[in-house]
Amino acid sequence: MTSNPESKSDTAQATPDRPTTPTASFVVVANRLPVERVPGHDGEEWRMSPGGLVTALEPVLREKGGVWIGWHGVSGEDLEPFEASGIQVVPVPLSREEVTEYYEGMSNATLWPLYHDSVAFPEYHREWWDAYRAVNQRFAERVAAVAGEGAIVWVQDYQLQLVPRMLRELRPDVRIGFFLHIPFPPAELFQQLPWRRQILEGIAGADLVGFQVPKDAHNFVRLLRQMLRYETRRDRFSAPGGRIGRARAYPISIDVEAFAQLSDSPGVVARAQEVRHDLGAKTILFGVDRLDYTKGLRQRILAVGELFSEGRLDPEETVFVQIATPSRERVEEYQRLRDDIELLIGRINGSMSTIARSPITYLHTHFPKDEIAAMYRAADVLIVTPLRDGMNLVAKEYVASKTDGSGALVLSEFAGAAEELKQAYIVNPYDINGMKEMILQAVRDSPAAKRRRMRALRRQVLNNDIHVWADAFLHDLDLIGYPTTLES
Ligand code: G6P
Numbered sequence: 409m410t411s412n413p414e415s416k417s418d419t420a421q422a423t424p425d426r427p428t429t430p431t432a433s434f435v436v437v438a439n440r441l442p443v444e445r446v447p448g449h450d451g452e453e454w455r456m457s458p459g460g461l462v463t464a465l466e467p468v469l470r471e472k473g474g475v476w477i478g479w480h481g482v483s484g485e486d487l488e489p490f491e492a493s494g495i496q497v498v499p500v501p502l503s504r505e506e507v508t509e510y511y512e513g514m515s516n517a518t519l520w521p522l523y524h525d526s527v528a529f530p531e532y533h534r535e536w537w538d539a540y541r542a543v544n545q546r547f548a549e550r551v552a553a554v555a556g557e558g559a560i561v562w563v564q565d566y567q568l569q570l571v572p573r574m575l576r577e578l579r580p581d582v583r584i585g586f587f588l589h590i591p592f593p594p595a596e597l598f599q600q601l602p603w604r605r606q607i608l609e610g611i612a613g614a615d616l617v618g619f620q621v622p623k624d625a626h627n628f629v630r631l632l633r634q635m636l637r638y639e640t641r642r643d644r645f646s647a648p649g650g651r652i653g654r655a656r657a658y659p660i661s662i663d664v665e666a667f668a669q670l671s672d673s674p675g676v677v678a679r680a681q682e683v684r685h686d687l688g689a690k691t692i693l694f695g696v697d698r699l700d701y702t703k704g705l706r707q708r709i710l711a712v713g714e715l716f717s718e719g720r721l722d723p724e725e726t727v728f729v730q731i732a733t734p735s736r737e738r739v740e741e742y743q744r745l746r747d748d749i750e751l752l753i754g755r756i757n758g759s760m761s762t763i764a765r766s767p768i769t770y771l772h773t774h775f776p777k778d779e780i781a782a783m784y785r786a787a788d789v790l791i792v793t794p795l796r797d798g799m800n801l802v803a804k805e806y807v808a809s810k811t812d813g814s815g816a817l818v819l820s821e822f823a824g825a826a827e828e829l830k831q832a833y834i835v836n837p838y839d840i841n842g843m844k845e846m847i848l849q850a851v852r853d854s855p856a857a858k859r860r861r862m863r864a865l866r867r868q869v870l871n872n873d874i875h876v877w878a879d880a881f882l883h884d885l886d887l888i889g890y891p892t893t894l895e896s
Pocket residue numbers: 439440565566589590735736
């Protein structure tokens with residue numbers, strides 16, 4: 409069931425849908441709410457938008473009567489708490505200026521590039537930091553207002569790194585988890601941050617800190633020791649006041665079952681055949697990414713373009729389909745990236761296309777889930793080449809969708825997923841020649857060799873879905889607090 413949230417000025421009284429007392433025993437906090445506004449019976453309604461995190465947490469939210477706190481994606485609109493598909497949602501408003509300074513600025517033009525190996529230049533602005541702090545404080549206050557006594561609070565990602573500590577100050581009774589979905593940088597990069605101490609202290613306000621890969625957890629614990637002089641032992645740290653916290657890796661995953669089912673659904677099967685027919689190619693190479701400079705799109709397009717121009721891939725037989733989903737379009741670096749790759753693709757297609765066909769089909773738009781599923785099903789090779797990526801769920805989605813065991817995955821060694829998906833065709837995206845050879849190998853290997861690799865990949869992904877991830881984190885968060893020493 410969905411209901412209409414109304415703007416504050418329109419609402420007189422709280423309804424039973426609206427939490428007015430701090431009673432929630434489970435609270436998820438993320439920059440974004442997992443809802444989309446859709447046309448409904450009487451005006452607009454809110455629907456839970458599909459996504460791994462929501463799928464994993466929905467049962468827990470329902471069972472524990474939990475709430476999700478976040479921004480609904482529009483500036484200058486202050487909404488009352490509401491219910492979407494049976495889940496309580498508490499919106500946090502952001503002004504236009506805060507969107508510029510906290511979201512586009514500090515989150516996505518400072519922290520995002522810095523945490524991704526500085527593949528774009530991070531900008532440091534004191535006003536952005538002030539806005540980041542103020543918005544994090546607002547999130548913490550919202551949590552403090554809805555969380556019941558002793559509640560479990562799970563804070564998500566780099567936009568909210570100060571929330572754990574701020575919340576602990578407001579509500580020492582709640583148990584706090586924090587999960588970083590993106591990479592945590594090595595000390596040499598992290599040290600650039602003018603606000604490095606505050607960020608470390610902010611995260612360390614959590615009882616349990618989760619990262620995508622063990623190396624990142626180690627980096628974090630080492631920084632606590634070296635920069636904040638915390639006592640640490642293996643994955644444990646002792647925060648001021650003697651509180652013991654833990655930091656370790658929980659590699660995130662996807663709803664494997666849902667991807668498999670969607671891939672095998674009659675509509676998707678038919679659409680995949682139609683796509684193959686329409687593309688009219690023997691071999692389909694596929695890429696799908698948010699249009700982000702961390703994704704290695706320039707390198708990937710260059711490599712595939714050279715394979716075409718050198719005649720090692722035949723445009724009569726092979727097509728490369730690249731979907732690039734629009735993202736953070738007001739941030740300058742994203743605008744530059746779009747110009748660059750569109751120029752590159754234009755040049756390649758301009759010199760290699762015939763009237764009937766082009767070697768690269770490029771789509772800059774949002775695609776529905778089932779259309780992506782049809783592409784996964786139709787694609788012979790998926791190419792995932794980030795320069796740095798926390799995990800990369802597209803790689804796992806492709807593997808989960810290949811229910812017949814066909815397909816080949818080309819995967820960057822700099823994606824967190826490469827730690828688990830070792831049987832992929834692993835590439836270094838900075839090495840264009842090496843990448844070209846590996847893409848060719850993925851195209852030309854025997855079907856038996858590809859199946860062997862895909863079998864191993866599927867075993868890994870099927871055994872480690874998003875539910876395993878959420879259960880592992882919440883289980884550990886539940887246990888924390890019992891051991892009181894660094895040793896136990
Ligand atoms: C990454 C981040 C998320 C973020 C998503 C989309 O996956 O880890 O926190 O929500 O990108 O980016 P956006 O800026 O549109 O929220």
